Amino acid sequence: MRRLEYVATTAAQGFWRNPVMSLASTFTIGLMLLLFAFFLATDRGLQAAVGVLESKVELALFLEDDARVSDVLDLRTRIEADPAVSRVDYVTKEQAMARLVDIAAKRPDIQIVDTSENPLQASLEVKLAHAQDAPRVTAALREEIGKGVVSDVVDNPQVVDKLLTITRVLSFGGLAVLAMMLIVALFVIVNTIRIAVHARRDEIEIMKLVGATDWFVRWPFILEGMLVGALGAVAATAVVLVAAGPVMNAMVSFIEILPLSFGTTFVWQLVGSVFALALAVGGGGAMLSVRAHLAK
């Protein structure tokens, strides 16, 4: 208990003995964490967007009017056997017409004048589990054209392709920026603690002289580093919580199709990750710094 008190007081003293440096490193860590939080949120949003678009990826196989139902069902069974395919729906000529009528009813600019004849084709709608498989599945299905059942294959995976590329680029770029910020934060922490160590060098010398263990010497500084990290995390979290609402609204109105609202679970995960990273960087940086001093 006595020791805990000693460690805590020494750490707090170290922090306030050099307030400018402590606050500078708190600020740097806070900035790094803010970037980290933004990166996590963006990544999460993009993943959600990819998920939504992926679930919408569909191939349509338009069927010849004179195709035999048994052949169509046979084809459907074969398509369903592909692990990349999540679902195949058979849409008859009548259902296609009913859909069109439905759509027209909601849009005053479209009017269906005559429904006596049905020009629409029956189709098989293929839903894919993953957008990446779209090109392969499409190619395979195109082989069926001209064999008496399939008249055309329609796909539109470019949107997903682009989104996947954006996600990859952003993930990579984000990670690179984050790595740089991490190094900067670590560097600042190491220097802050080095100053704290320097201020206490006589005390450390005597501590080692009378037989204090390395860990006893280290703990106050590690705690000071963690304190800096935690304060940075508090600042970053505050900024995130304040900014989250407006930013989210802006994003939702900007890209309406994406369901960009994060659940509370995600928010807690985010805050948890931010604090975990903060303590790791603060404590780790301090450890590096003291280790260098003790090794002398």
Add this chain to the structure above:
Amino acid sequence: MKRSAVPKLRRRVGVVFQDFKLLPRKTVAENVGFALLVTGHSGEEAREETDRALALVGLSPRRGHFPDQLSGGEKQRTAIARALVSRPKILIADEPTGNLDPVTSWEIIKLLVRVNELGTTLVMATHNAEIVNALRRRVVHLDHGMVVRDEREGQYAA
């Protein structure tokens, strides 16, 4: 020897230096008790042992003073109390009188002799011929790191 074994060993060896190595922001009692507090002893234990050590070196009345308020001899007595507070088997004194005037030096030497009589082995490095000659104890003469002489009742030889 493993690095982690060093602290344990240091607790059993008291050390005193020419420049005292006291912490200026701590009082006499705090400087002495510090040695116990940083090696995992309780506050109560530290207080008791500090009282004992300060009584031994005759500094009990000055316990609340800061190093700046002490004379050279008092500073060195504080340092000796700190070295003795953990009841070491050996006390190493590196030029303990190097910064002190002759009269004060003798006070410190008398104190160290008393510590020795109470059962602590004393190893002292010094260039003070007068002290060496007066004590008539075992003298090990080092020259450039080599032992050149070791006598049971030695004299100083320049």
